[in-house]
Amino acid sequence: MATEFEDGFPAEKLFDQGYSYTYDDVIFLPHYIDFPTDAVNLSTKLSRNVPLSIPWVSSPMDTVTESHMASAMAALGGIGIIHSNVTPSEQADMIRSVKSRRVPILSSPVFKAPDSRIVDEFDSNDVPFVLGLRETKLLGYIARSDWLGLKDREVKLGEIMRTDANVCVPWDYDLGQIDEKLKKEGRDFVVVEKEGGEVVDALTKEEVDRVKGYPKLGKGTVGSDGRWMVGAAIGTRESDKERLEQLVKAGVDVIVLDSSQGNSVYQVEMIKYVKRTYPELDVIGGNVVTMSQAQNLIKAGVDGLRVGMGSGSICTTQEVCAVGRGQATAVYKVSSIAAQSGIPVIADGGISFSGHIVKALVLGASTVMMGSFLAGSTEAPGAYDYDEKKKCRVKKYRGMGSLEAMAKGSDQRYLGDTAKLKIAQGVVGAVADKGSVLKLVPYTMQAVKQGFQDLGASSLQSAHDLLRSKTLRLEVRTSAAQVEGGVHGLASHEKKAF
Ligand SMILES: NC(=O)C1=CN([C@@H]2O[C@H](COP(=O)(O)OP(=O)(O)OC[C@H]3O[C@@H](n4cnc5c(N)ncnc54)[C@H](O)[C@@H]3O)[C@@H](O)[C@H]2O)C=CC1
Numbered sequence: 001m002a003t004e005f006e007d008g009f010p011a012e013k014l015f016d017q018g019y020s021y022t023y024d025d026v027i028f029l030p031h032y033i034d035f036p037t038d039a040v041n042l043s044t045k046l047s048r049n050v051p052l053s054i055p056w057v058s059s060p061m062d063t064v065t066e067s068h069m070a071s072a073m074a075a076l077g078g079i080g081i082i083h084s085n086v087t088p089s090e091q092a093d094m095i096r097s098v099k100s101r102r103v104p105i106l107s108s109p110v111f112k113a114p115d116s117r118i119v120d121e122f123d124s125n126d127v128p129f130v131l132g133l134r135e136t137k138l139l140g141y142i143a144r145s146d147w148l149g150l151k152d153r154e155v156k157l158g159e160i161m162r163t164d165a166n167v168c169v170p171w172d173y174d175l176g177q178i179d180e181k182l183k184k185e186g187r188d189f190v191v192v193e194k195e196g197g198e199v200v201d202a203l204t205k206e207e208v209d210r211v212k213g214y215p216k217l218g219k220g221t222v223g224s225d226g227r228w229m230v231g232a233a234i235g236t237r238e239s240d241k242e243r244l245e246q247l248v249k250a251g252v253d254v255i256v257l258d259s260s261q262g263n264s265v266y267q268v269e270m271i272k273y274v275k276r277t278y279p280e281l282d283v284i285g286g287n288v289v290t291m292s293q294a295q296n297l298i299k300a301g302v303d304g305l306r307v308g309m310g311s312g313s314i315c316t317t318q319e320v321c322a323v324g325r326g327q328a329t330a331v332y333k334v335s336s337i338a339a340q341s342g343i344p345v346i347a348d349g350g351i352s353f354s355g356h357i358v359k360a361l362v363l364g365a366s367t368v369m370m371g372s373f374l375a376g377s378t379e380a381p382g383a384y385d386y387d388e389k390k391k392c393r394v395k396k397y398r399g400m401g402s403l404e405a406m407a408k409g410s411d412q413r414y415l416g417d418t419a420k421l422k423i424a425q426g427v428v429g430a431v432a433d434k435g436s437v438l439k440l441v442p443y444t445m446q447a448v449k450q451g452f453q454d455l456g457a458s459s460l461q462s463a464h465d466l467l468r469s470k471t472l473r474l475e476v477r478t479s480a481a482q483v484e485g486g487v488h489g490l491a492s493h494e495k496k497a498f
């Protein structure tokens with residue numbers, strides 16, 4: 001249904017007036033609904049050769065994406081990008097950990113050599129069993145109840161552990177298969193093994209039941225190796241070539257060149273190096289916010305672009321360096337040039353709720369990348385603290401350009417090896433507990449589908465067609481309209497989306 005009236009602005013006109021707009025500045029005008037919400041298909045591409053069933057990417061930050069987050073993202077049909085603020089071998093181990101499981105659970109069981117004694121392993125009530133391992137192979141286990149019932153606790157683990165080969169399941173068992181085994185055999189846990197008998201993890205019934213309580217998982221992101229897909233970030237230094245080699249050996253599926261200003265000689269050369277050395281590997285360049293930055297990286301051979309400079313919740317780049325762009329304008333501008341070469345765009349940073357995701361995707365992005373939105377979840381690295389003032393559980397969340405993160409490892413790449421004066425471009429903070437992403441993401445995706453339905457877009461492609469045919473109309477919201485668009489005028493209220 002074409003627009004008969006001149007009502008609202010097409011994006012082309014709105015974003016060409018010299019203003020840097022962000023998501024909150026703009027609002028879409030509704031169109032025509034002729035399909036149900038569930039008919040909205042949000043499958044997409046992260047990069048040229050990486051298809052996803054949901055447009056969801058977790059940020060390569062050390063308080064956001066390690067193995068647990070990346071496995072959960074893949075299980076949901078999105079993808080996680082493992083950060084590089086660790087040694088190359090640690091980063092490669094995280095890739096291997098994602099590739100060696102089919103359930104979005106990571107439990108790090110306690111294990112000991114069979115000729116050692118159990119000392120204080122069962123002191124914590126959270127430890128239901130101890131595994132007897134020689135190198136990486138399971139020899140047996142002792143359950144907490146067995147241990148508590150022992151008269152002589154001085155014996156070696158090997159003398160008291162149970163040996164039961166049936167406790168093991170292969171690495172590619174999914175949640176349903178593991179659940180069935182636990183139920184059928186009345187077990188409290190199973191041990192997941194890789195080919196060759198190497199122990200991957202041990203999963204308790206309690207954890208499996210917890211994950212079963214979340215919305216049913218859809219189509220996970222599985223690569224041509226039959227394993228979950230996972231990405232990793234690297235920099236543009238000479239040493240990053242060695243890092244890359246280790247990541248490739250570990251099976252990484254896509255590489256993100258992680259920089260605030262990707263249009264540099266260093267990045268152009270790195271893109272060419274990656275494509276020359278590993279032609280099968282997708283490489284995502286960025287970050288960019290302008291059409292000419294994007295064009296340069298497309299010419300160099302990128303398979304995807306990451307958009308956003310200073311828009312992140314922990315970013316101070318625009319304040320410190322006076323460079324960047326409002327994220328709605330950046331996403332629209334970069335996407336319009338990238339679309340001409342068929343290069344998918346990741347809208348990175350500045351996402352606080354589902355409406356921002358709708359805006360990013362409809363303005364031309366193929367996926368959204370999030371840091372703060374995911375940082376307080378069960379799957380994010382780190383433990384929860386209790387915030388006495390806010391009366392809630394929180395997890396640490398920090399910028400990769402914060403002094404603290406630079407001190408942890410990125411400083412060498414951050415300001416150049418010889419730089420003496422360090423300037424932070426990010427802060428350290430905390431975000432509230434969000435629960436598991438296995439619940440957060442499906443509910444948020446449902447909200448995104450409702451937004452697409454209101455616009456009459458049944459897929460990302462149809463949203464982009466509406467955008468480019470100028471059927472999609474939008475307007476800038478004044479600050480009063482923004483207030484009106486939020487909850488207002490109430491003495492108090494509780495906001496709960498699901
Ligand atoms: N999206 C955003 O708005 C921002 C993101 N960040 C995040 O902070 C982290 C660090 O970002 P950046 O500082 O931009 O990292 P970067 O590695 O791109 O740049 C750090 C410095 O090293 C230089 N450099 C890079 N490769 C070089 C080479 N081969 N030889 C000589 N010099 C070289 C760069 O020109 C720059 O001065 C990343 O995780 C990034 O995502 C930081 C600021 C803003």
Ligand SMILES: O=c1[nH]c(=O)c2[nH+]cn([C@@H]3O[C@H](COP(=O)(O)O)[C@@H](O)[C@H]3O)c2[nH]1
Pocket residue numbers: 059060061260287308310311312313314315316317318348349350351369370371372373398399400401402425426427
């Ligand atoms: O200016 C910055 N200084 C930093 O220290 C920093 N660390 C991360 N990032 C970028 O922010 C994105 C995540 O943003 P959100 O929390 O808003 O999702 C990330 O995906 C990055 O693009 C930084 N930007």
Ligand SMILES: [K+]
Pocket residue numbers: 310311312313314315316317
């Ligand atoms: K910011």
